Amino acid sequence: MTLQTLIIAVGTILFFVLVALAFAGPNTGKATTRRLGAVKIRHSDSADARVEQQMRKVVAARRPLIFVDGQHINYIDKLRLRLAQTGKKWTLQQYLYASGGLAFVIMAILLLKGVSFLVGVFSGLLIGAGLPHMVINFLMARRIKNFSTNFPDAIELLVRGLKSGMPVSETLSVIAKEIAGPVGEEFKLVVEKIKIGKSMEDALQETAERLGTPEFQFFVITLAIQRETGGNLAETLASLADVLRKRAQMKLKIRAMSSESKASAYIVGSLPFFVFGMVWMINQEYLAGFFYEPRLMIAGVVGAVWMAIGAFIMAKMVNFEI
Template sequence: MEYAYILFVIALFIAVVFLLEGLYMSWNASRGPVAKRIAQRLKLMSEQGRSPENSSILKQRLLSKFPGVQRLLERIPRIDLLDGWLEQSGLNMSVARLCAASLGCFAAVFALLWILKLPVAVAAACGLAAGGIPFAYVTAAKRKRLHAIEEQLPDALDLVSRALRAGHSFSSAIQMVGQELADPLASEFKLVFDEVNYGIPMQDALKHLSARVPGTDVGYFVVAVLIQRETGGNLAELLGKIATLVRERLRLFGQIRVYSAEARLSAWILGLLPIVLVLFLNIVNPRFMRVLWTDPAGEKIITVISVMMVFGAFWMRKIIRIKV
């Protein structure tokens, strides 16, 4: 009986291990990193109008999942610029979701400050500032993604240069970058290769790449390739020199960030300290701060201080922001 019990426990343990292993393999096959990369690649290749008469392979992004909201947003002038800005950030977010998040932050902060019995003007101003938080988040995500692309670009250019020296075509070199490197640069080069395979000229595909990744050294790469395809020359050597130039620029930019770190921290402290202090005093002793909201002289003081703080913030930003 004891042996049967031991064998039963061992068999139960093995069954549980196999069950967990099967669940993990099932999850990895549908939700794992490899499955996500395959799904993203298929999405880039198939998120296209599927009608035979549609000759464009560019992604058609929706402003909203709801047709009514989609039609409403399409009436707004220059809404495509906002959608392009979201696409450059790499976030899975539509224009409608961004606007809804902004309105939600505004309503939450305005209601909270109104409950705390702050003046309507102050609550509205703080609500507007909170409404800009989603836009600030998208801006930070875009900046982070473009910075990552800039850091990957020298390695991509070296890979293209070595592939050209080895006798591969330029389109094959672009495909190698999409396969060998990591995102986010790999996805952009994969999209360039897919566009060329679907019949878009290489010049137009590179221009699309430069438009999707603005404000980076990718523009130098695109301009160099376009000029070389028109005038000729050693493209492999040219790309190698551009890679060296980009590396030196990034190294210099890193040194400048180290040297200006203390100044940036001081600017953040000086900019946030008055706001935090006012909120803290208003919570601890509301009667002490009520004079600023009720007295006409206090309202004038708040206006002057706000203008001076905004001017000081822009001035400190201009001092510590060094372009390379």
């Protein structure tokens, strides 16, 4: 089987799979049940129903954001949400232009170096789509980590404000001014939404859905439960701050215990590429067949796929969710 035949076969199979996914809509029975449940919870006056609604939103935030409150979110909206979670003022057009420009530059460089057209196009598309995605993931993780680190301090500041007799809305304004970084930015947005007429619960819930962090969801649930059941809000938030700090300590402990396994995975995953690069620098003719010989190209792609599967499995083995 030639390389062209293999590419045509894979492309045909991928085309029919995409067509099937495009025309296969969601299960109507499950969608109807989900909407009826959402309407029932939304119009219920009981405290249990409101708590259940908040817990459903927490579960939706922990999963990939495909359904939130029964509303379907397409991939364009998911990409906009990811860009918003980075904290940068990047637009969707800027992201697409950067990805397309990077893909074109990589493809042009490889084609000028004498690489075959198929390898150049595939490498350009892979790097153009993958590298910006990795950068967005890195910025999202860094901002969420910074937010989770400083969020208990914001809760303790809220507790001190409540004990001194300040209302919750005024204390949120103090947090927005005193806490720097992502915490202050998010609470500033909450305060601005409250000033333009939104309720505090809706403003906080919108922020929780945009952040997607369980820590902020716990905070929103605590305020909702306290508003329905009553009680000392300052003591409840103080307990929440203590739980979040212990949760962060547990994460650090797990990270330290799994650091050896992660280092081994990084070494095993990067060693073949490192050896390939070193051999390429010493003797390019020895490895040049991987860029024009069909059998070597197929072997290289299969090897890279299997290595990606192994790296994915190792990453899941050392990834613990608290």
